[in-house]
Amino acid sequence: MTKNREVALALNEISLLLQIEGTDKFKHLSYARAARSVTGLGEDIEVIRARGELEKIPGVGTGISKKIESFLDTGSIKLLDELREQVPVKVWELDAIPDVGPKTIKMLYQELGIIDLDSLEKALNEGKLDDLKGMGEKTLEKMREGIAIARLGSSRTLMSDALTAAEPVVTELRRLADVRQVEIAGSLRRRRETIGDIDILVDAVEESKVMDYFVSASYVEEVLAHGSTKSAIRTKDGLQIDLRIVPAESYGAGLQYFTGSVDHNVKLRSIGVKKGLRLNEYGLFRGEEKIAGSDEEGIYKALGLAYIPPELREDRGEIEAAQEGKLPNLITINDIRGDLHIHTDQSDGKNTIDEMLTAAAKKKYEYYCLSDHTQSLTIANGMDESRLLKRIDEIDDLNVSGNWRMKILKGAEVDILADGSLDIEDSVLSQLDVVTVSVHSRMKDDKKKMTERVCHALENKHVHVLGHPTGRLLLKRPEFEINLEDVFETAKKHNVVMELNAHPQRLDLNAGNLRAATRIGLKIAINTDAHYTSELDFMQFGVFQARRGWVTKNDVVNSYSLSNLMKAIKK
Ligand SMILES: [Zn+2]
Ligand SMILES: [Zn+2]
Incomplete structure (x- = not known):
């Protein structure tokens, strides 16, 4: 269990508080940058510290590295404690409201003494914000919706974070001599985009030994419950993990039951009833006789169904498909042959072209598309035509150099301007292999305008x-x-491919949209949008999301060979 997330949160809080306290105009920028870098680290920050390389993290100088060390040793930072005393605002709560930033937080605090979501909600309901400057009816309405989003955020975790927390726990449990089987269950096993609690299911030789181990492990911050078959802890990252022990003969039934979803399980039970069978977390029964339960496959089979992968278990037609033998043959991570959307330090990526290519080569990719931002994204140092032309030559050189087995594709992530035009000349676009277009500005355009713009x-x-x-x-x-x-x-x-952006905070398109897209025959590109070498690993999250969207290998252009990819995207 790494402390990266806690460190990043602390640095980010310092940045926010500095902006509200307001004596220094620029210091907050370096803390925000350091927080972003720590979030993007592909490695445990304590390991980096042990190597004495904290200062090599982009944006972390001597001053901030000392503060990180203090945090790792004592759990606190003096500057943060002082700031919290001066500005007793739960900035992380208020900052989680979309469109509310330090400026608004400062105003709300100074004018109305608002310090957290509860006090903001109360003030809103009492009409206290109505007379504040810049607070129109629409802004207040958005703020109300935003509070709900922020609340959701504080109670839910990105699937990627939950997996990162759960996998080491499962690995450690698996090593115990008393553990026979262990799996992640719940919505995390279904790979939902965001997760509430983490569920882990164990089949153990001696229950109490496993439970004693679990509640006293190094990642535990607080023990919420300690029983013989169920325990719950809160990790140092603030996640709740529930561990259940189930007997071997019921393990499959327990795994099926605790994986859910509720809707999926309700329908399974009703199918059982029609066959005179009773399904619960202990097994599948005919009268008193247990006919399945030790493994999931046996349960689905006895119900007359093909095995349904966890990602599909949402009662969105998967049970009917399993009855008819028409389940989709879902894409897997091994099908992926390349990545068509990554950034380098030539725009806002953090690694050089060479570093990104080396990381891609390790994945044994067949092709890899460098797709930095274009000029209108000035904060990302986007490329103009002349830089892009230089990039094109550079890639030609790389491809003939013989240093890379994979084909390096010429790409760009081109900005869609307000009127739907692009910010790069056609004469340059025509020389690229893969042109991706994205909206990065004016995201509040109304529906009609945005639709016309993108179309x-x-x-x-x-x-x-x-x-x-x-x-x-x-x-x-x-x-x-x-x-x-x-x-x-x-x-x-116009034969345009839809991206499934695999960045765990995006996972864009969502599962329902993916299904709608492939239903009309659109192809999908699962891309990491990596800004660091470590983010090439995001591909797995994209594949999980694709599976939730019933996406097959044939739907995904970057599962194709290079020549088929080029054929598929040809205009
Ligand atoms: Zn983008
Ligand atoms: Zn991008």
Whole structure:
């Protein structure tokens, strides 16, 4: 269990508090940058510290590295404690409201003494914000919705974070001599985008030994319950993990039951009833006789169903498909042959081209597309035409150098401007292998405008992929308003691929949208949008999401060989 997340949260809190306290104009920027770097680390920060390399983390100088050390040793930072005393505001709570930043938080605190979500909600309900400057009816309405989003965020965790927390726990449990079987269950096993609690299911030789071990492990911050068959702990990352012990003869039934979803299980039980069978967490029974229960496959089989992968268990037609033997043959991580959307330090990525290529080569990719931002994204140091042309030459050189087995594709993530035009000339776009277009600005356009804007961009004859089509950031920013049906139709007409952005905070498109897209024959590109070498690992999260969306290998262009990929995206 790493402390990366806690360190990043502390640095981010310092940055927010500095902005509210307001004596220094720039110091907060370096803390925000350091927080972002720590979040993106592909390695345990304590391991980096042990090597004496904290200062090598981008944005972490001597001052901040000392503070990180203090945090790792004592759990606190003097500057943070002082700031909290001066500004007793739960900034992380208020900052989680979409469109509310330090400026607003400061104003709310100074004018109305608002310090957290509860006091903000109370003030809103009492009409105290009505007379504040810049608070129109629409802004207040958005703020109300935003409070709900922020609340959700504090009670839920990204699937990627939950998996990162759960996998080492499972690995440690598996090593115990008393553990026969151990699996993650619950919504995490179904790979939902966000997770409440983590459920782990164990089949053990001696229950009490496993439980004693679990509640006293190094990652435990607080023991919430300690029983012989069920215990619950809170980790140092603030996640709740429930561990259940189930006897071997019921392990499959328990795993099936605790994996859910509730809707899926209700329908399974009703199918059982029609066959004169009773299904519960202990097994599948005919009268008193148990006919299945030790493994999941046996339960589905006895109910007359093909085995249903956990990602599909939402009662969205998977049970009917399993009855008819028509379950989709879902994409797997091993099917992926390349990544079509990554950034380098030439725009806002943190690693060089060479470092990104080396990381991709380790994945044994067949092709890899460098797709940095374009010029209108100035904060990301986007490329203009002349830089892009230079990049094209550079990639040609790399491809003939013989240093790389994979084909390096020429790409860009081109900005869709307000009117739907692109910020790079057609004459340059035509020289790229993969042109991805994305919305990064004016995300509050109304539905009609946004739909027309994106559709217009897709009509450009050089465009191959629509990047992160809804712009959402999970637990942070809702999708922008857009009519995806129209977008899909336009994409179909102009042979544009939909991206499934695998960044765990995006997972954009969502499962339902993926199904709608592939239903009309659109192809999908599962891309990491990596800004660090470590983020190439995001591919797995994209594949999980694709599976939730019933996506097969044939639907995914970056599972194709290079020549088939080029054929598939050809205009
Ligand atoms: Zn983007
Ligand atoms: Zn990107």
